[in-house]
Amino acid sequence: MYPQPPPSGQPQPGNAPTTAWLASGPPAQFPAPERPSASRHILTLVVVAAALLVVLAGAGTAVTLNVRSLDRQVSTLDSDIAARKAAQASQRAQLTREFQQSNLSGKLQQVRSMTEAAQQALLEWGRLGGPASGIKVVQLARNACEAAVIDYDATAARFPADLLSGLPLRIDMNDSSTNCDRSTS
Numbered sequence: 001m002y003p004q005p006p007p008s009g010q011p012q013p014g015n016a017p018t019t020a021w022l023a024s025g026p027p028a029q030f031p032a033p034e035r036p037s038a039s040r041h042i043l044t045l046v047v048v049a050a051a052l053l054v055v056l057a058g059a060g061t062a063v064t065l066n067v068r069s070l071d072r073q074v075s076t077l078d079s080d081i082a083a084r085k086a087a088q089a090s091q092r093a094q095l096t097r098e099f100q101q102s103n104l105s106g107k108l109q110q111v112r113s114m115t116e117a118a119q120q121a122l123l124e125w126g127r128l129g130g131p132a133s134g135i136k137v138v139q140l141a142r143n144a145c146e147a148a149v150i151d152y153d154a155t156a157a158r159f160p161a162d163l164l165s166g167l168p169l170r171i172d173m174n175d176s177s178t179n180c181d182r183s184t185s
Contacts, residue, residue: 099163107152111171111178114145118181145180149173 118141125134149171156169173179 095159096163099159102155102159104152104156104159104164104167107148107155108167108171108178111145111148111152111180114141114148115176115178115180118142118145122181142180142182149178149180 118138121138121141125131125138128134153170156164156167161169171178173182
């Protein structure tokens with residue numbers, strides 16, 4: 001397979017190029033790679049550190065800008081919430097003033113008084129034997145009572161239940177004290 005050098009160490013005529021390198025001695029050594037100097041290492045570290053510093057400064061700036069933006073948004077939301085709460089408190093105070101001015105308890109008492117007046121008119125009409133002319137008085141008393149009921153219901157409907165504090169949301173027409181004497185008809 002592979003040509004073998006002659007045992008005597010002399011080249012044979014057909015193998016001259018193959019054995020020529022053996023005669024010249026060991027192959028030449030490559031020069032050892034040049035080692036970078038310490039100053040080159042330091043320069044590389046300085047460049048890498050500077051690049052990292054630039055990247056970190058940019059990231060820090062971006063984070064700072066985002067935090068400032070978020071702080072502005074939070075303060076805007078806080079002021080919006082405070083404005084809404086102030087508006088709600090103002091509306092509630094206005095509603096409370098309107099409730100106090102509405103005199104619902106007086107209106108309820110008026111419905112009770114007018115119910116009693118309608119009952120008295122009916123009793124008087126019955127006592128007189130039910131003349132046709134007396135029915136008009138009974139009807140006028142009931143109509144006035146029903147107008148008072150409508151006034152109370154319309155006024156009470158403007159206010160939330162927590163403001164009414166014991167007053168009815170609507171007049172109960174099944175209650176004999178506020179039904180304008182409709183239960184007897």
